[in-house]
Amino acid sequence: MSSDSFAGHLKTLIIGDVQADRVVPPSGFTAQLTLFAAGAMAFLAVFALALSLASGRLADRWADELARAATLRINAPAEQRAAQTEAALKILRQTPGVASARAFTADEQAALLAPWFGAGVPLDALPVPQLIEVIEDDPGYDATGLRLRLQAEVPGAVLDDHTRWREPLVEAAHSLRLLAVVSILLIAGAMGAMITLAANAALAANAQVIEVLRLVGAQDGYIAQAFIRRFTLRALSGAAVGMAFGMLGVWLMPAASDEGGFLTGLGFQGFGWLLPLAIPLLGALVAYVATTRAAKKRLGDLT
Amino acid sequence: MLWGKTSGQKLGAAVIELDNLGYNYGGGELLSGVSVKLAPGSFHFLTGPSGAGKTTLLKLCYGALTPTSGRVRAFNMDVKGLDRDQMALLRRRVGVVHQDCRFLDHLPVIENIALPLTVSGRDLGQEEANLRELLNWVGLADRSDALPPELSGGERQRAALARSVILSPDVIIADEPTGNVDWEMSQRLLQLLVELNRMGKTILVATHDLSLIRAAKNQVQARVLRIWDRQLHLAGADL
Ligand SMILES: Nc1ncnc2c1ncn2[C@@H]1O[C@H](COP(=O)(O)OP(=O)(O)OP(=O)(O)O)[C@@H](O)[C@H]1O
Ligand SMILES: [Mg+2]
Numbered sequence: 001m002s003s004d005s006f007a008g009h010l011k012t013l014i015i016g017d018v019q020a021d022r023v024v025p026p027s028g029f030t031a032q033l034t035l036f037a038a039g040a041m042a043f044l045a046v047f048a049l050a051l052s053l054a055s056g057r058l059a060d061r062w063a064d065e066l067a068r069a070a071t072l073r074i075n076a077p078a079e080q081r082a083a084q085t086e087a088a089l090k091i092l093r094q095t096p097g098v099a100s101a102r103a104f105t106a107d108e109q110a111a112l113l114a115p116w117f118g119a120g121v122p123l124d125a126l127p128v129p130q131l132i133e134v135i136e137d138d139p140g141y142d143a144t145g146l147r148l149r150l151q152a153e154v155p156g157a158v159l160d161d162h163t164r165w166r167e168p169l170v171e172a173a174h175s176l177r178l179l180a181v182v183s184i185l186l187i188a189g190a191m192g193a194m195i196t197l198a199a200n201a202a203l204a205a206n207a208q209v210i211e212v213l214r215l216v217g218a219q220d221g222y223i224a225q226a227f228i229r230r231f232t233l234r235a236l237s238g239a240a241v242g243m244a245f246g247m248l249g250v251w252l253m254p255a256a257s258d259e260g261g262f263l264t265g266l267g268f269q270g271f272g273w274l275l276p277l278a279i280p281l282l283g284a285l286v287a288y289v290a291t292t293r294a295a296k297k298r299l300g301d302l303t
Numbered sequence: 304m305l306w307g308k309t310s311g312q313k314l315g316a317a318v319i320e321l322d323n324l325g326y327n328y329g330g331g332e333l334l335s336g337v338s339v340k341l342a343p344g345s346f347h348f349l350t351g352p353s354g355a356g357k358t359t360l361l362k363l364c365y366g367a368l369t370p371t372s373g374r375v376r377a378f379n380m381d382v383k384g385l386d387r388d389q390m391a392l393l394r395r396r397v398g399v400v401h402q403d404c405r406f407l408d409h410l411p412v413i414e415n416i417a418l419p420l421t422v423s424g425r426d427l428g429q430e431e432a433n434l435r436e437l438l439n440w441v442g443l444a445d446r447s448d449a450l451p452p453e454l455s456g457g458e459r460q461r462a463a464l465a466r467s468v469i470l471s472p473d474v475i476i477a478d479e480p481t482g483n484v485d486w487e488m489s490q491r492l493l494q495l496l497v498e499l500n501r502m503g504k505t506i507l508v509a510t511h512d513l514s515l516i517r518a519a520k521n522q523v524q525a526r527v528l529r530i531w532d533r534q535l536h537l538a539g540a541d542l
Contacts, residue, residue, distance in 0.1 A: 019414075023410070215399065216419045219422075221388075222422055
């Protein structure tokens with residue numbers, strides 16, 4: 001299709017032809033069905049989109065924050081702890097790829113443990129390991145080489161680079177995003193199926209009208225256009241309403257907070273608020289394709 | 304009278320030509336060995352008993368049916384070779400008055416009459432005067448806003464005739480145009496057909512109303528074709 005005729009096509013689709021619109025009688029039932037289906041699907045699509053964006057952000061954040069930080073634990077008898085900590089810090093500073101290394105102070109360690117043991121626990125009385133926070137550079141350090149060296153020189157050191165528990169989390173966030181994307185595709189597919197049914201019902205209900213139009217010399221494209229235009233505009237307006245309600249729902253959700261964690265992060269941020277605007281357009285496209293196919297098939301079956 | 308003009312295009316020996324045509328609906332042969340040529344500007348009647356195949360023959364002429372054997376040529380084109388869009392264009396060149404009229408019941412009479420203009424993408428605003436004149440000609444000016452189900456039999460037939468000529472076709476095919484109207488109205492409809500013929504249009508009318516044919520013979524040179532025993536015969540002066 002040349003861009004010229006496509007533009008003309010799009011123009012008639014949007015502006016339409018009042019007279020051409022009148023030749024097919026308005027059909028209340030299929031119109032309402034299409035509006036409702038498009039609205040409901042757009043509503044669901046907004047949440048799926050929000051979920052996909054939020055899980056994407058979550059995956060990035062986890063991957064980012066956790067990737068850069070590692071912890072070195074020193075399990076040593078109290079009298080050797082300070083010496084081993086000193087030795088470990090020295091090694092870390094010499095290791096390429098380590099941006100900084102810093103031993104937690106006793107107060108910081110107490111704060112970390114407070115949620116488990118309550119405040120005011122005398123840490124000195126407990127065999128709590130000394131923690132060293134290691135911040136990685138980009139590119140990072142060679143974890144295996146570092147472990148070997150620590151093993152040799154600081155017997156009580158255990159390097160915990162968070163990879164073990166970070167990966168499943170990031171993976172979970174990624175699959176959540178994939179699920180959301182699959183949901184959007186399924187929603188589009190289900191809407192296409194419903195509109196195909198509605199378009200077929202409308203074409204069947206108007207069999208007589210179509211016959212008369214053909215008798216007076218209407219070409220298939222003209223007849224199809226009358227149906228395609230209706231269903232496309234209905235899907236567009238239904239989906240716009242559904243999207244508006246969906247966005248209102250997302251907007252009314254409490255803002256992201258540390259306590260709520262992931263759930264409260266379910267929303268749009270910045271330009272993300274513009275993304276749902278694509279949903280009605282997608283709905284219209286789905287309706288356009290579904291009705292075009294249904295009309296082509298049915299008109300082709302007529303003599 | 305825009306709707307009354309003819310294309311003036313050179314059409315050769317025949318506008319519509321049936322060549323050794325045969326047709327059946329899947330059962331026994333309904334028509335066989337039918338050959339006829341409709342010369343430009345001619346007036347033909349098609350008669351025969353009910354069920355003889357008059358409507359079938361007309362449908363073959365305007366391409367609504369495809370012959371099982373033989374050939375149909377319209378405007379020097381083999382109808383069999385036309386694709387769906389070309390067939391639609393052919394229908395615009397042949398005005399058809401169907402036996403049961405066939406209107407869109409949700410549109411007022413004037414829009415039904417304008418339907419061929421609408422579907423061929425013409426601007427109705429520019430055709431307004433032409434439309435009004437046509438409505439006057441068929442005597443439906445004061446019924447233009449009525450819906451088809453509200454029309455009487457004669458009004459329906461006149462509206463159907465008006466719709467068939469709105470695109471100023473060269474050929475008008477009418478199937479029982481006086482089917483369910485009284486004698487006076489049938490004379491009125493005949494008058495309209497005769498006027499169209501005088502404008503140069505080729506007319507083919509299926510009817511079993513012999514008095515209509517007799518009345519016409521006083522006004523125009525009309526040939527009478529009769530379907531009898533699956534064949535098409537040229538009827539003599541016995542009518
Ligand atoms: N679509 C169809 N399928 C099968 N048979 C058909 C079909 N249409 C018509 N027939 C049969 O073909 C025969 C001819 O029908 P047609 O309508 O051409 O007759 P006609 O001469 O126009 O009759 P009338 O004067 O009653 O209008 C009839 O026996 C009819 O039952
Ligand atoms: Mg008949």
